[in-house]
Amino acid sequence: SRGWFYSLLAIGAFLTKQSPYKRCLPHGMILDREGQKMSKSKGNAVFAGDVLSSDGADSLRWYLMISGAPYLPKRFDLEAMRDNANKFLGTLRNLYSFFAMYAGIDGFEPAGDVKSDNLIDRWILSRFNSTVHDVTAALDEYEMTRAARAIQTFVIDELSNWYLRRCRRRFWKNEMSGDKLAAYETFYAVLEGVTRLAAPFVPFLTEAIWQRLRGEAGKSGSIHLESYPVADNAMIDEELEKNMAGVLKTVTTGRAVRNKAAIKVRTPLARMLVHGKYHDVTGWTKDEELSGLVLDELNVKAIEIIEDTGELIRMSVKPEYSVLGKRFGKNMKVAAAVLESLGAESVVELVEKGSVSVEINGNKEDVSLEEVRVESETAEGFESESEGDLTIILDTKLTDELRREGSARDLVNRIQNFRKESGFEVSDRIVLAWRGPDEIKHVFEGYRDHICSETLVENLLEGEQDWENSTSFELDGFEIDLWVKLA
Numbered sequence: 001s002r003g004w005f006y007s008l009l010a011i012g013a014f015l016t017k018q019s020p021y022k023r024c025l026p027h028g029m030i031l032d033r034e035g036q037k038m039s040k041s042k043g044n045a046v047f048a049g050d051v052l053s054s055d056g057a058d059s060l061r062w063y064l065m066i067s068g069a070p071y072l073p074k075r076f077d078l079e080a081m082r083d084n085a086n087k088f089l090g091t092l093r094n095l096y097s098f099f100a101m102y103a104g105i106d107g108f109e110p111a112g113d114v115k116s117d118n119l120i121d122r123w124i125l126s127r128f129n130s131t132v133h134d135v136t137a138a139l140d141e142y143e144m145t146r147a148a149r150a151i152q153t154f155v156i157d158e159l160s161n162w163y164l165r166r167c168r169r170r171f172w173k174n175e176m177s178g179d180k181l182a183a184y185e186t187f188y189a190v191l192e193g194v195t196r197l198a199a200p201f202v203p204f205l206t207e208a209i210w211q212r213l214r215g216e217a218g219k220s221g222s223i224h225l226e227s228y229p230v231a232d233n234a235m236i237d238e239e240l241e242k243n244m245a246g247v248l249k250t251v252t253t254g255r256a257v258r259n260k261a262a263i264k265v266r267t268p269l270a271r272m273l274v275h276g277k278y279h280d281v282t283g284w285t286k287d288e289e290l291s292g293l294v295l296d297e298l299n300v301k302a303i304e305i306i307e308d309t310g311e312l313i314r315m316s317v318k319p320e321y322s323v324l325g326k327r328f329g330k331n332m333k334v335a336a337a338v339l340e341s342l343g344a345e346s347v348v349e350l351v352e353k354g355s356v357s358v359e360i361n362g363n364k365e366d367v368s369l370e371e372v373r374v375e376s377e378t379a380e381g382f383e384s385e386s387e388g389d390l391t392i393i394l395d396t397k398l399t400d401e402l403r404r405e406g407s408a409r410d411l412v413n414r415i416q417n418f419r420k421e422s423g424f425e426v427s428d429r430i431v432l433a434w435r436g437p438d439e440i441k442h443v444f445e446g447y448r449d450h451i452c453s454e455t456l457v458e459n460l461l462e463g464e465q466d467w468e469n470s471t472s473f474e475l476d477g478f479e480i481d482l483w484v485k486l487a
Contacts (some may be wrong), residue, residue, distance in 0.1 A: 007237070051078070058202040059085035065148040065201055088152050088207055091160050092198070095191055096209045098164065102171045103184065105427055114189045116182035119289045123162040123244050126237045127154060128190045133231035135197060144201075151198050154348045159190060162248065166293065172426075188213070199223050243284040247293055250274065250284070253387045254298040257394045261383040265299050267406030272300040272391040275309050277352075281390045299409075300394070312382055312393055316340070318373040327371070328360070329396040335360045339372055347374065405442075407476055408447035414473060415455040415482065422469040422484055429487040433461040458487035 051060055055078075063081035064070055102108075115120065131154040138147035170183040192213055199206040203224065210223035224292070254272060258265060272294075276282040284290040285305055295303065306312075319336040328335045338358050342350070350356040355368045378384045384393040415432065424430065432455070434444060442461070443449065452460055465483040472481045 003254070028114065048127075049372070051081075055082060055085065056204070058089060058205050059295055062088055062148070062202055065144055067145075069143075069145050087156060089202065091156050092195075092202075092205060092209070095155070095160055095164065096212065098171075099187060100212065101192055101426070103188075106176060106180075106184075107484060108176075108181075108184045108188075110185060110188045112185075112189075114185045116186055118179060118182055118186075119161060119240070119287075120166055120293075121182055122237060123240050124159065125186060125235050126188055126241055127158050127244075128193055129231045129233070129235045130241065131237075132197060132229045133192070133233075135359055136228075139200075148201055151194070151201070155194060155198075159194065163187075163190075180401070193229050196223060196226055197229050199226075200228075243287060243290055246281055246284045247290050249281065249387060249390060250294055250392065251297045253385050253390055253392045254294070254300075254394065256387075257383050257385040257392050258298070260385060261394065261396045263394075263396060263398075264406070266409035267398065268402050268409075269298075269300045269394055269396065269398075270402065271302040271304055271395045272298060273304045273306050273312070273395070275306050275391040275393070277389050281388075306393075306404040309384075309391055309393065310344055312379045313376050313384055313391070314379075315344065315351070315374060316374045317342050317347055317350065318375055320373055323371045330362055335365070335367075339367060349373070403476070404443050407443045408450060410475055411443065411447075412451055412454045413479075414480075415451070415457075415484075418469075418471050418484060419455065420473070424484075424486070428458075429456050429458045431459045431461065431485050431487050432457045433463060433465040433483040434480065435462070435464055435479050440475070440478050440480055445473060 059081055063084050066084055067080070085475045114125065116125075127260070131150055134150045135147045138144070138150065164187070167183050167187070170180050175181050192210075195206045195209050195213065199210075207223050210226075216431070228326070255265070263269070274282060274285060282305060284294070285303065291303055295301070317339045319339050321332065321336065324335050335358075338360055342356070346356050346358075350367070350369060351374055355366045357364055357366050359365070376384070376386075381395065381397045382393050383396050384391060386392075419430065421429070436439070436444075441462075444462075448460060451457065464481070464484075467483045467485045469485065470481065471484045472479065474480070
């Protein structure tokens with residue numbers, strides 16, 4: 001079967017205990033961090049037995065696959081190997097642990113009937129099947145590194161950092177609603193599928209997860225006797241994937257704007273302005289659900305599409321004198337003056353097309369981006385960032401109401417940490433008491449329902465309590481005391 005064949009492809013990535021280095025496939029060798037061939041006489045050998053004993057076979061296998069084609073020379077770096085293992089293998093373990101914890105709490109048993117109208121469920125199922133298609137195509141061409149990297153991108157960036165993080169609240173609900181059941185069935189199907197997809201690369205971890213997903217070892221059989229996943233083309237929605245890619249690009253760029261403005265994500269902002277020339281970048285704005293993901297992820301109240309950034313972003317050109325001097329010689333100062341006086345439309349043309357035509361001493365000259373430095377200045381009260389054809393502008397002006405809402409979100413985070421430090425289970429209902437100044441009182445009163453629902457507070461009290469669990473901290477310059485007990 002394909003699974004057995006792909007496993008055989010991956011076997012060549014092992015180092016052996018008997019040799020300080022080994023040809024992974026013909027013409028390949030293991031090098032040390034400085035690029036020198038590993039050798040006993042040079043004292044730079046890393047013995048596979050030592051690495052396997054300390055970090056395990058899966059970590060080594062995955063590193064050899066993800067770091068480049070196995071048949072090419074490699075620079076072995078133990079820390080890089082561990083970093084790769086923590087990123088991928090750790091994420092895969094955490095995905096299973098999350099599923100196991102909440103499935104155990106709710107008594108979920110998969111029915112194998114994955115039907116969901118939820119947009120993000122449909123997206124992750126589409127992305128999984130697209131990934132299966134890409135991985136299979138890569139392995140059929142003996143391109144194991146491309147296959148491994150496709151799996152890693154899906155597991156870390158899409159399944160863990162986006163899908164599961166966006167769906168956590170669906171699993172936190174008390175009742176087993178239709179939406180929560182759909183989330184369970186979708187997550188189980190994808191987790192089971194990606195475990196089989198990664199099995200030829202990391203056989204031991206995937207076997208352990210498989211046995212726990214499917215039951216006791218004697219009942220479920222080995223994952224390595226299962227069929228390799230086959231892409232279901234009916235589940236692939238290319239338009240949805242394209243729009244969600246636009247959402248992810250927007251969210252990443254929006255976070256960069258917040259970082260530049262030094263405004264934490266928990267503080268809401270009034271609006272976000274989006275500028276992009278192509279549908280691939282802004283197509284998601286026409287879908288209410290996709291727009292809702294961006295609003296929630298970046299914590300903004302409204303999204304506006306703008307055709308032109310001219311009123312909010314002023315771009316100017318600064319000459320690269322060392323480059324222009326070689327080209328224009330004695331006319332360099334004239335060329336620099338012309339470039340510095342370029343109008344807004346010409347600067348935009350330079351940025352978008354990569355060059356602009358100007359007249360220097362009566363001659364038409366095409367000046368490229370490499371010969372200048374483009375600087376931008378955002379209007380007061382706004383901050384911006386561009387990524388390719390996408391420009392995101394955030395209105396950074398804060399009102400008292402926006403600040404208080406941000407404080408409420410910070411309180412939720414502090415209370416969640418307090419719950420964990422107090423040893424409570426994620427499903428435990430609690431009674432919470434607080435003490436603080438009037439500004440904090442306004443926050444608790446104005447956002448009482450939000451705070452209680454997010455932290456499973458059954459009863460919220462004001463004033464000092466003689467309870468075992470208590471904590472104190474500073475929030476926005478105000479001292480707050482909290483007490484908590486089981487409801």
